[in-house]
Amino acid sequence: METNANTTTTDPALLNTPAARAAFSATQLSVQIYGALTAAALLAVIAVASTGHLVNPFMWVRAILLPLIAVLLHRLGVCVSQGSRRAFERLRGISAVFPIAIVGVDLIPGVCPWWYAAMQTLCVLPVVRIALTMRGTALRAAFPKMR
Numbered sequence: 789m790e791t792n793a794n795t796t797t798t799d800p801a802l803l804n805t806p807a808a809r810a811a812f813s814a815t816q817l818s819v820q821i822y823g824a825l826t827a828a829a830l831l832a833v834i835a836v837a838s839t840g841h842l843v844n845p846f847m848w849v850r851a852i853l854l855p856l857i858a859v860l861l862h863r864l865g866v867c868v869s870q871g872s873r874r875a876f877e878r879l880r881g882i883s884a885v886f887p888i889a890i891v892g893v894d895l896i897p898g899v900c901p902w903w904y905a906a907m908q909t910l911c912v913l914p915v916v917r918i919a920l921t922m923r924g925t926a927l928r929a930a931f932p933k934m935r
Contacts, residue, residue, distance in 0.1 A: 807926035823858035883919035
């Protein structure tokens with residue numbers, strides 16, 4: 789038997805509490821900020837490359853892929869606000885691991901210049917906010933642990 793991953797799996801009343809609504813709003817705002825920051829980082833890479841400075845393939849790939857991840861985060865956030873437990877668990881996991889992976893790779897010597905690593909660190913700060921929001925009491929109450 790197949791199930792739709794986007795089906796509501798939690799009590800709708802728990803999703804409509806003021807605290808849950810505030811958590812969903814904070815998540816969506818964080819996704820928008822993340823998208824804007826990563827788009828600005830892509831524009832910065834384009835500007836640096838157009839002035840003749842060195843931009844390595846890693847920087848190009850990362851600068852192009854990170855704004856695309858905003859679409860994934862947005863979609864997961866929408867599904868969470870509609871009550872999808874699966875999306876909640878995925879967004880919760882991604883938002884915890886993603887910032888660590890981004891910053892961790894940037895800290896490898898020689899991978900990218902310091903300004904790019906700093907920009908990427910700034911870009912993932914909204915994702916840290918999503919991770920904290922996903923672990924807050926409002927959403928833990930809306931998505932109680934399944935046994």
